[in-house]
Amino acid sequence: MSNPVLPTNQKILTEHLLRHNVAQIYPTTHALGVALASGRKLRVYAGFDPTSPHLHIGHALLLEKLRQFQELGFEVIMVIGSFTAMIGDPTDKTATRSVLTAEQVKANAATYPAQAGKIIAFDGPNPARLEFNDRWLSPLTLAEIITLSSNFTVQQMLERDMFESRIEAGKPIGLHEFLYPLMQGFDSVALDVDVEIGGTDQTFNMLAGRTLMKAGVLGHPAKEKFVITTSLLTNDAGKKMSKSEGGMICLDDSPEEMFGKVMALSDDLILPYQELVLGLSMAQLVDLKSRLTAGENPRQLKVELAQGLVAKFHSPGDAKTAALAFDARFRDHQIPANVPIIAFRPALTIQDCLLESGLASSKTQCRQLVVQGGIKLNQTAVTDLLTLVSPGDLIAKGKLGLLKIM
């Protein structure tokens, strides 16, 4: 980072910044390119909703973009939507949406810097800044909020297809939900940013911010704001990867978990993940494709992807270890090292162990699992839940649930 970047490199990096994983740039890619080359230290940010303590690889794509700006010497800000999380992004279609309390928001956000720090740098010569948007949203007065809202029409709000579809479905739309884009938009104004980055699903909210900035509200000078939308990472079902979906890969997953989750992805996702998450070049992607058409087992390519991901978010050493552990456990069917332990006591049954460990939530569920052959004691299927266990026994539920008696 301390080495001065050569102009040619700068050019390549800038080109990468403008193209890789970018869905669209507002107003135009060209205009942003000009601003980037102007020598001005642009201020760039992306917002994150603290609705869960985990950041996932969808977030990583945004952070990655921020890092590219950071490497080029621009000012980078990570904004935590501490205030907006309490309103609730109306992207969700259900009317009754649980609104987070200040405490929950705080607890969730506490883990973010450490996770984001794997990608962007919060120290060093050009450190990223962390901001919580309640700092400027909480003090807004009603008069100011009214002024902000006068920049939009109800028709403009209704243009959002998510609102349209809700009207069609006869679902309620809360008045406060119209305020959400306003609040998020005011983030841009308060921070006086030049560029905002977000997924394509955030286009409306981000453009609301652009409108406010161009209008020059509440004493802030009018100025242009660029908006970069990034492609969304999809899961197997082709749905956007988000906190509400299962199977998402979190930045704070252990190397083993992360490796396993990647291996469970459909083969179709290998190339998209390689491109979006690991940033492979076109040439490299073509190479991967030719290996597949040559008949190479996709499993190998997926192993490489999994190792790449673990190496990126943990370390190359962890990637190697995770790959070995994965093979040992699932290919060679060995027992892993870190199995949860249940303390032995007299008259301890298999059912007790399942319930106490949380592998099953009720006795009824235990019975069903046994009927289906899902419970194994020392590799053999269990038929009686009340079988007593002894120290050293190994209980398995399905493929992943393991318990050791000590």
Place this chain on the structure above:
RNA sequence: GGGCUGAUACUCAAGCGGUCAACGAGGGCAGACUGUAAAUCUGCUGGCUAACGCCUACGAAGGUUCGAACCCUUCUCAGCCCA
């Protein structure tokens, strides 16, 4: 404020007096097949019981009935329309 319609399990969504712990889809779990793949197929998916069965549930509270998710009343919440 008035009229009409609706509220069903994790989500969506049937059911409209007994055969309803509640069709179906998604999700989840388990099994088969495999590359721990994915896709596909099968089973399960309120609790208690070895089981017969029992209990708790269909927005809330009452009521009618031998019997109610289904009928009636009130309430709460939402949608549409009128003001």
